[in-house]
Amino acid sequence: MKALVLNGPKDLEVRDFPQPALADDGVKIAVHYCGLCGTDMHKYNGRAGSRKVIYPVPLGHEISGIVEAVGKNVTDFKVGDRVTADPNWSCGKCFYCRKGMINMCENGRGVVKGMAEYVCPPQENVYHLPDELSLRDASMVEPLSCVLHGLKQLDVKLGDSVLILGLGAIGTMMLEVLAKTKSGPIIVVExxxxxxxxxxxxxxxxxxxxxxxxxxxxxxxxxxxNVDRLIECVGAKVTMENIIHYAGKCATIVMFGVGDDANPPLYYSYEAFQKELTIKNSFVNPHTSQMAIDMLNYGVVKVDDFLAGVISLEEMAEEIRNPNLSRKGKVIARIR
Ligand SMILES: [Zn+2]
Ligand SMILES: [Zn+2]
Structure with missing residues (x-):
């Protein structure tokens, strides 16, 4: 199959790649759209994404498509169904899964490499789409599901003032959800x-x-x-440092942007102490995929508000090498 393959750091090409095998409990999805994530850029530059990268690998994990075939144990999906898939698989059996911390699963792995013609995730990772939700918009279920987990971590209370640092696609989704539920002022720093x-x-x-x-x-x-709740949606050293200065007294900060261990931010511990800050993180998307589908379907989040372009796989390779559109907002590859 055709795929946008990362052979190694900075070594990216559109080429033929073996189709993933369809397991008995798997669903083969003909991918229509796949969004470009900030972590894809990290992987291209030789850093890890949510997990370590094993080369060669097709980039992408934010997909939508149509079921092409199902494994013999699959009962809830059939050929022709419109679907999306959660790329984060968890085993359900390990210590962390049994404690409800499925994003911390010891056997967790990525099951969608989506800038490719086909993916074959296990059925428990596949979700039906409402008829009204377009396949283009449905490719944004995964990033929105991560946003929703981040907002759960932010835990905004009635009357809280909220600061969003960075208005890329992720920050815009944060803003759209927060604006619908707000009871205090929202500040965007960008x-x-x-x-x-x-x-x-x-x-x-x-x-x-x-x-x-x-x-x-x-x-x-x-x-x-007082700025009560702050969410960092950039992942740069300078923004991760500055957000501590923007925080009010007894504020909660969520570091949503993915940092770089090779270039970590300075931690202003004395300032954090004096303000009694709570600093949290957000890792992937436990139990938020269905909510993300619903919010896109209800129009709580509108893809046109942060979409920078829909492009081909070949154009996507160029975009990753020389970022242009992705500086303005979300870029989605159209696979078919
Ligand atoms: Zn992503
Ligand atoms: Zn597990």
């Missing part, structure tokens, strides 16, 4: 001035550009006394 209008249109109360203004001063001038 260096691309062009995103100011989108932020305000989608429900942010304040847009702050740290290149032009002092973030804390602007927040105070807007009458927001």
């Amino acid at each position: 260096t691309q001035e062009a995103k100011r209008e989108t932020a305000l249109k989608l429900g942010a109360d304040l847009f702050v550009n740290p290149l032009n203004e002092d973030v804390n001063e602007t927040i105070r001038k807007a009458g927001i006394k």
Whole structure:
């Protein structure tokens, strides 16, 4: 089959790749769309994604498609069904799974390598799509499911002020969900001035550009006394450092962006101590895929609000080598 294959760090090509085997409990999906994730960029640059990379491997894990065949033990799916798949498989049997921490599964593995013509995940990872939800939009179920886990970690309480750092595709999804449930002000901190209008249109109360203004001063001038909940959606050293400075007293920070162990942020421990901060992380998407499907279907999150382009696999290879569209928002590969 045709796939966008990572042979090794910075070694990417569209080429023929063996089709994954269909297990008795597996579902063979003809992939229609696959989103480009920040972790795909990390993998291209020789870093790990959510897990270690084993070469050669097709990139991508944010898919939608149509069932092409099913294993002999599969009862809930049939040829022609419109589906998406959760790429994170967990065993259900290990210590962590039995404690409900399925994202910490000791036997966990990725079961979708989606920038390819076919994937064959186990049936428990496959989800039916509502008729009204387009396949293009359904490829965003996986990133949204991760966003929803991040928002669970953020645990916004009534009246809390919330700060979103970074308005890429992930930050925009965070904003769309938070804006629908808010009872306090939402602040977006973002260096691309062009995103100011989108932020305000989608429900942010304040847009702050740290290149032009002092973030804390602007927040105070807007009458927001304390920033209670903050979510970091960039994963850069500087943003992961600065978010501690933006946090208010007794605030909770979720580091959603994936950091780089080779270039870790400075941890301002004394400032964190004085403010009594709670700093959390968010790892993949336990039990949030169905919720993500529903939110896309209900229009809580609208893909057009953060989509930068739908391109071919060949164009995707070029995009990963020389990022352009992905700087503006989400890029999705159309496979067929
Ligand atoms: Zn992803
Ligand atoms: Zn397990």
